[in-house]
Amino acid sequence: MIAWAxxxxxxxxxxxxxxxxxxxxxxxxxxxxxxxxxxGGFATDSPSAETRTDCVMCHTEHKGKDANIAPMKxxxxxxxxxxxxxxFSRDHPAFAAGFPHDRRGSIQFNHVNHFxxxxxxxxxxxxxxxxxxxxxxxxxxxxVPPGSFEQNCASCHLEGITDRSxxxxxxxxxxxxxxxxxxxxxxxxxxPDQVEFLRARAEGGDPDEVEFDEYFYEDWGDYLSPxxxxxxxxxxxxxxxxxxxxxxxxxxxxxxxxEPMVERLEAVPGDARPERLLAGLDGELLRRAACAWMQKMExxxxxxxxxxxxxSEGVSVSYRPTGHADPIARAWFDFAxxxxxxAEAAGADEIVIEQAELLQTTLLGxxxxxxxxxxxxVTEVTDKSGEGGEDAAKLMVEWGYQPVEDRPYVQYDHGxxxxxxxxxxxxxxxxxxNPEADYAASFKHFDAxxxxxxxxxxxxxxxxxxHTEAKVRQDCQLCHEYHLEPGFIRTMGFQQTAQEPERPxxxxx
Numbered sequence: 282m283i284a285w286a287x288x289x290x291x292x293x294x295x296x297x298x299x300x301x302x303x304x305x306x307x308x309x310x311x312x313x314x315x316x317x318x319x320x321g322g323f324a325t326d327s328p329s330a331e332t333r334t335d336c337v338m339c340h341t342e343h344k345g346k347d348a349n350i351a352p353m354k355x356x357x358x359x360x361x362x363x364x365x366x367x368x369f370s371r372d373h374p375a376f377a378a379g380f381p382h383d384r385r386g387s388i389q390f391n392h393v394n395h396f397x398x399x400x401x402x403x404x405x406x407x408x409x410x411x412x413x414x415x416x417x418x419x420x421x422x423x424x425v426p427p428g429s430f431e432q433n434c435a436s437c438h439l440e441g442i443t444d445r446s447x448x449x450x451x452x453x454x455x456x457x458x459x460x461x462x463x464x465x466x467x468x469x470x471x472x473p474d475q476v477e478f479l480r481a482r483a484e485g486g487d488p489d490e491v492e493f494d495e496y497f498y499e500d501w502g503d504y505l506s507p508x509x510x511x512x513x514x515x516x517x518x519x520x521x522x523x524x525x526x527x528x529x530x531x532x533x534x535x536x537x538x539x540e541p542m543v544e545r546l547e548a549v550p551g552d553a554r555p556e557r558l559l560a561g562l563d564g565e566l567l568r569r570a571a572c573a574w575m576q577k578m579e580x581x582x583x584x585x586x587x588x589x590x591x592x593s594e595g596v597s598v599s600y601r602p603t604g605h606a607d608p609i610a611r612a613w614f615d616f617a618x619x620x621x622x623x624a625e626a627a628g629a630d631e632i633v634i635e636q637a638e639l640l641q642t643t644l645l646g647x648x649x650x651x652x653x654x655x656x657x658x659v660t661e662v663t664d665k666s667g668e669g670g671e672d673a674a675k676l677m678v679e680w681g682y683q684p685v686e687d688r689p690y691v692q693y694d695h696g697x698x699x700x701x702x703x704x705x706x707x708x709x710x711x712x713x714x715n716p717e718a719d720y721a722a723s724f725k726h727f728d729a730x731x732x733x734x735x736x737x738x739x740x741x742x743x744x745x746x747x748h749t750e751a752k753v754r755q756d757c758q759l760c761h762e763y764h765l766e767p768g769f770i771r772t773m774g775f776q777q778t779a780q781e782p783e784r785p786x787x788x789x790x
Contacts, residue, residue: 306766387679459528538564551623
């Protein structure tokens with residue numbers, strides 16, 4: 282009764298009443314719940330926030346409780362759009378150039394190469410991989426998502442992930458010994474050579490016969506690893522610049538283990554998050570490695586890790602992925618791809634920016650940690666979380682498959698088409714490979730819209746093979762959605778439950 286009384290005295294348009302329950306991804310009273318620039322192909326002025334539409338322009342009430350008021354006639358669409366479409370097969374405009382490809386995929390998978398080169402030709406014809414070998418037709422909708430890495434890729438690509446490590450720190454080439462051996466002995470204890478010297482003296486031998494490797498630091502001939510160069514803020518190949526910082530850094534590691542490295546990473550511009558980058562790294566391993574190197578010895582950890590993880594080998598401490606989707610490898614990529622921009626934005630010294638660029642380049646290269654960039658695209662996106670509400674561009678590693686979301690008003694279901702044509706090779710009825718495309722070049726930069734698709738565009742003529750007069754329906758609503766992200770207000774169900782009267786047999790009745 283209260284609701285009836287409120288409705289009697291409250292003035293609302295029909296459209297306002299509809300939005301008590303229905304929600305959209307844009308303004309409820311604008312055409313297509315959006316604002317279009319440049320006309321948008323409309324017969325009237327370009328719809329804007331001031332151009333009001335109302336639900337009753339298309340949906341008519343009072344047809345009975347079982348009436349479906351959602352379907353519309355094509356004439357209703359034609360009343361606004363400049364292009365009058367009498368039927369899809371006769372006068373629907375041609376599809377956009379490149380349709381349906383608006384951006385490159387999130388995963389670099391070259392279908393042409395895999396089918397023509399990589400899949401074994403010696404397999405019998407009925408054993409050759411097809412589209413449904415990798416794509417899950419049971420989940421077919423607007424797109425047909427692929428299976429997991431373990432299902433589709435691991436048999437060929439797992440080893441390429443686990444055999445590419447990241448050198449976190451290394452003993453670099455040193456022309457001058459930067460270590461105070463008295464201080465080293467105090468922190469680390471005597472070296473084996475020093476113990477041998479004392480034993481020889483105690484036993485009356487000739488201490489001069491005990492040889493110390495005075496060329497130990499020069500013989501390795503390597504330079505700073507990219508992460509170490511960034512942490513020290515020093516050029517990796519300039520011995521005179523990094524000599525003293527290396528001495529201070531190794532002594533700090535020998536004294537305090539993990540803490541000095543955490544402090545240096547926290548001081549680097551950007552979102553380093555040492556708790557992720559160094560997860561599982563034992564400070565005692567760092568301490569012992571630093572002591573060994575300062576005492577002119579290689580260091581091997583007491584137990585060898587066979588399944589990946591943090592390890593020390595010779596004169597470096599490195600990380601090797603334990604498998605696909607390794608969280609530490611992902612953390613290093615997420616940090617490294619944006620490190621140069623973060624350094625520039627923070628006004629860092631040029632040398633720091635250069636080392637951030639080196640780290641980014643190293644990880645994105647063919648020998649980078651886990652070789653993640655072999656498959657995962659790195660894309661420039663807009664970050665809306667900037668200070669003061671300002672948008673900023675940043676780079677994002679596309680770690681997972683991205684479903685099709687670029688055409689919000691187009692609806693298509695692969696399911697019925699797969700059932701009709703049959704799964705497998707008949708997918709090529711619509712999706713035809715494009716061997717001339719320079720597919721790999723699309724992933725050598727960060728702009729997802731600058732790409733060469735591995736499949737040829739789909740034209741209108743592909744659809745009119747079936748969708749034409751006397752065959753398959755071709756009305757506007759078959760493929761087009763008027764509303765943007767239609768849905769129900771979340772509280773609607775709770776309100777209905779609260780207002781529902783008790784019935785005999787229910788609690789309290």
